[in-house]
Amino acid sequence: MDFAWTDEQQAFRQKLKDFLAENLPDDWEKFSEHGPASPALTKFAREFCAKLAENGMLFPHWPVEMGGEGLGPWEQQILAEEMWIAGEPRGGQYMNVNWIGPTLEKYGSEEQKTRYLKPITDGATLWCQGFSEPDAGSDLASLRTRAELSDGNYVINGQKIWTSYAGLADTCFLLTRTSDDRKRGITILLVPMDTPGITVRQIPSLIGEGDIHEVFFDDVTVPESARLGEEGQAWEIIAYSLRNERLGIPRFYLARAALDRAVAMLQERNDFSGEIVRAEASRCAALCEAARTASYAIVQKRVDGLQVGSESSSARFATVMCERAVCEFVVEFVPEALAGASPYLKMHHQRGIVAGVAAGAAEIQLNIIASEVLELPREPR
Amino acid sequence: MQLSLNEDQTQILDFIDSLSKPYSTVPMHDTSLALTSEELDRELVENGFLDVMAMEELGAVTAALVVEKLARLPFAIEAAASALVRPIIDPELPRPLCLVEEGKTAGPIRFLRPGATVVVVGESGVRSFTADEGMIAAAQDDTLYAYPVAFLKDLPAELRSHDVSAEDVLRQWRTALAAEAAGQLAAALESVKTYVSERKQFGRPLATFQALRHRLAEAQVATNGVYWMALKAAGTGDAGDAAMAALLAQEAAKRVGYDYHQLMGAMGMTLEHPMHLWTYRLKLLTAELGGRGRHALAAADALWN
Numbered sequence: 001m002d003f004a005w006t007d008e009q010q011a012f013r014q015k016l017k018d019f020l021a022e023n024l025p026d027d028w029e030k031f032s033e034h035g036p037a038s039p040a041l042t043k044f045a046r047e048f049c050a051k052l053a054e055n056g057m058l059f060p061h062w063p064v065e066m067g068g069e070g071l072g073p074w075e076q077q078i079l080a081e082e083m084w085i086a087g088e089p090r091g092g093q094y095m096n097v098n099w100i101g102p103t104l105e106k107y108g109s110e111e112q113k114t115r116y117l118k119p120i121t122d123g124a125t126l127w128c129q130g131f132s133e134p135d136a137g138s139d140l141a142s143l144r145t146r147a148e149l150s151d152g153n154y155v156i157n158g159q160k161i162w163t164s165y166a167g168l169a170d171t172c173f174l175l176t177r178t179s180d181d182r183k184r185g186i187t188i189l190l191v192p193m194d195t196p197g198i199t200v201r202q203i204p205s206l207i208g209e210g211d212i213h214e215v216f217f218d219d220v221t222v223p224e225s226a227r228l229g230e231e232g233q234a235w236e237i238i239a240y241s242l243r244n245e246r247l248g249i250p251r252f253y254l255a256r257a258a259l260d261r262a263v264a265m266l267q268e269r270n271d272f273s274g275e276i277v278r279a280e281a282s283r284c285a286a287l288c289e290a291a292r293t294a295s296y297a298i299v300q301k302r303v304d305g306l307q308v309g310s311e312s313s314s315a316r317f318a319t320v321m322c323e324r325a326v327c328e329f330v331v332e333f334v335p336e337a338l339a340g341a342s343p344y345l346k347m348h349h350q351r352g353i354v355a356g357v358a359a360g361a362a363e364i365q366l367n368i369i370a371s372e373v374l375e376l377p378r379e380p381r
Numbered sequence: 382m383q384l385s386l387n388e389d390q391t392q393i394l395d396f397i398d399s400l401s402k403p404y405s406t407v408p409m410h411d412t413s414l415a416l417t418s419e420e421l422d423r424e425l426v427e428n429g430f431l432d433v434m435a436m437e438e439l440g441a442v443t444a445a446l447v448v449e450k451l452a453r454l455p456f457a458i459e460a461a462a463s464a465l466v467r468p469i470i471d472p473e474l475p476r477p478l479c480l481v482e483e484g485k486t487a488g489p490i491r492f493l494r495p496g497a498t499v500v501v502v503g504e505s506g507v508r509s510f511t512a513d514e515g516m517i518a519a520a521q522d523d524t525l526y527a528y529p530v531a532f533l534k535d536l537p538a539e540l541r542s543h544d545v546s547a548e549d550v551l552r553q554w555r556t557a558l559a560a561e562a563a564g565q566l567a568a569a570l571e572s573v574k575t576y577v578s579e580r581k582q583f584g585r586p587l588a589t590f591q592a593l594r595h596r597l598a599e600a601q602v603a604t605n606g607v608y609w610m611a612l613k614a615a616g617t618g619d620a621g622d623a624a625m626a627a628l629l630a631q632e633a634a635k636r637v638g639y640d641y642h643q644l645m646g647a648m649g650m651t652l653e654h655p656m657h658l659w660t661y662r663l664k665l666l667t668a669e670l671g672g673r674g675r676h677a678l679a680a681a682d683a684l685w686n
């Protein structure tokens with residue numbers, strides 16, 4: 001066991017840091033307050049990701065057969081960490097390289113691969129994830145957006161909600177219902193967002209412009225060839241996708257960076273000598289470290305070629321705890337940070353407060369830990 | 382970064398498993414609060430399990446793994462101080478090893494008995510002596526902690542100085558504390574898990590009530606965190622990591638000390654159930670080195686000056 005990065009890993013991280021230093025504008029911190037899904041950042045991300053692609057840093061963790069460098073899970077982790085603490089200059093394109101690309105590669109038709117993979121590897125396209133619905137959040141399998149097959153076309157009717165990036169996305173990775181079977185009645189359609197009948201409405205939020213939306217589908221018609229995999233295969237496919245993206249965003253990394261910034265602000269105004277503030281800061285740091293080590297243990301499993309399962313819910317919950325602690329620390333001890341004094345801490349806060357909800361609620365993680373890690377007898381249905 | 386066990390580590394943990402098998406359950410009708418075994422202790426020493434830290438290819442992480450593993454047993458074993466702290470003071474010091482803070486020698490001291498090495502750590506550096514009968518006051522019979530404990534009546538006039546800094550010993554001590562707590566937390570979780578899965582009320586196992594499931598799931602997250610932070614602290618030898626590991630260990634210990642007994646109802650108050658062997662060790666560990674606040678302040682010093 002070795003908790004130090006290898007020389008190669010350190011060099012890789014440094015290369016990314018150098019690239020970011022060179023390619024982010026001077027006012028980047030203020031700029032990134034717009035939020036990763038904002039029009040300003042989305043536009044920036046299209047150019048930035050193209051540059052990353054040119055320099056071999058957009059998808060270096062992909063296998064060589066897919067045009068990547070075959071660098072593996074640690075490098076994917078380092079890449080995610082460096083991008084996320086820089087305010088995620090890739091915008092929504094991080095999803096492309098983390099799970100959409102690999103999923104298309106495994107389940108896509110030749111036509112779909114030809115059509116969609118190149119724009120992803122060029123850093124030129126944005127996807128959105130149409131899963132949640134007004135009545136299907138944590139209980140995703142109860143989704144109702146209908147897709148009826150007739151004359152070689154699917155006709156889609158229904159509504160999605162909380163869809164990040166929807167306002168500016170080119171394509172939607174859409175979950176639809178094609179039969180009444182709860183899980184085996186769900187089918188994935190790859191839907192161009194400019195298809196007639198799609199209406200996107202932005203929902204103003206605390207977490208930045210353009211972040212979350214409602215998306216309405218009224219007789220939206222796509223050819224049968226827009227289906228990914230078979231009818232009813234969606235649940236299996238997203239389980240595979242999530243295996244690539246189980247840990248999600250390395251939030252603990254930004255949380256720790258934000259904590260260090262908050263401490264620096266306190267030190268600057270000679271306000272970091274009290275025992276209460278120091279102890280509280282350490283508690284936050286300890287929670288960040290606990291989340292980091294729990295997450296790294298899972299990355300290691302991927303490195304070892306082992307299947308990653310429910311233990312990632314444990315790392316996810318640890319991450320929620322550290323995000324919560326750091327957000328609370330900032331509000332309690334550096335309240336001015338969220339009122340203009342620190343764009344970086346505001347940026348962190350806007351991302352941090354959603355940790356326990358986005359991509360599966362914290363309580364759902366606890367349910368999974370109870371059933372699958374602790375193997376407690378199931379709750380009655 | 383390499384976080385899986387290597388072959389040597391897997392092998393050592395397997396050895397310990399088979400060696401400690403006869404000690405993995407509590408002997409029937411044993412009502413002693415502090416369950417100990419001279420025999421198990423001897424076997425561990427003879428097989429060199431408490432000396433792995435100094436061995437090439439093994440090192441401190443392996444020592445932490447050994448300590449964690451042994452702390453899962455119902456028997457109290459003085460392993461943490463010997464395996465993780467003794468090597469940086471003097472690997473030849475006779476066991477058991479009792480670590481005490483200078484100026485704070487009045488509290489209950491784990492494993493203190495005649496012949497034990499007492500290491501006093503503080504401003505005057507790192508000093509030790511061998512305890513004899515006259516220096517020791519036995520604990521009252523009604524001591525609740527599930528460790529053998531005793532009190533120091535006074536210190537000898539002469540203490541032997543060691544050529545190691547108090548900071549280094551404190552760091553290693555915190556790591557040892559976290560590794561030991563990690564094993565106890567894991568064993569206690571396993572034990573409560575079994576109980577609530579079997580015990581039925583309202584026609585169903587207690588474990589099917591979400592209010593309890595979530596508390597146990599949160600305990601799993603905390604336990605996992607202590608495990609990894611203890612190993613990390615052992616691996617990096619970093620003062621901040623060690624202080625954070627000790628802080629997390631004591632926070633988790635406090636939480637489960639309450640929760641696990643609560644979830645077991647009256648059963649957890651009896652001596653026929655082994656739960657107290659872990660929770661009442663964890664309780665004493667929460668007091669070690671001044672408790673959470675002190676580790677938090679030590680971490681702040683290490684992380685931000």
Ligand SMILES: Cc1cc2nc3c(=O)[nH]c(=O)nc-3n(C[C@H](O)[C@H](O)[C@H](O)COP(=O)(O)OP(=O)(O)OC[C@H]3O[C@@H](n4cnc5c(N)ncnc54)[C@H](O)[C@@H]3O)c2cc1C
Nearest residue numbers: 129130131132137138162163164354357358359360361363
């Ligand atoms: C910033 C952000 C971005 C998002 N982006 C997307 C996106 O791009 N695409 C997409 O499809 N979705 C997206 N989501 C939606 C997200 O996946 C859902 O919010 C999440 O699954 C929870 O669903 P819900 O909001 O409907 O909450 P509900 O399911 O209504 O749950 C509300 C709360 O109830 C509790 N709860 C729910 N079920 C249980 C249970 N079984 N046991 C105990 N407690 C429970 C939890 O505390 C939960 O937070 C996003 C959400 C956020 C916050």
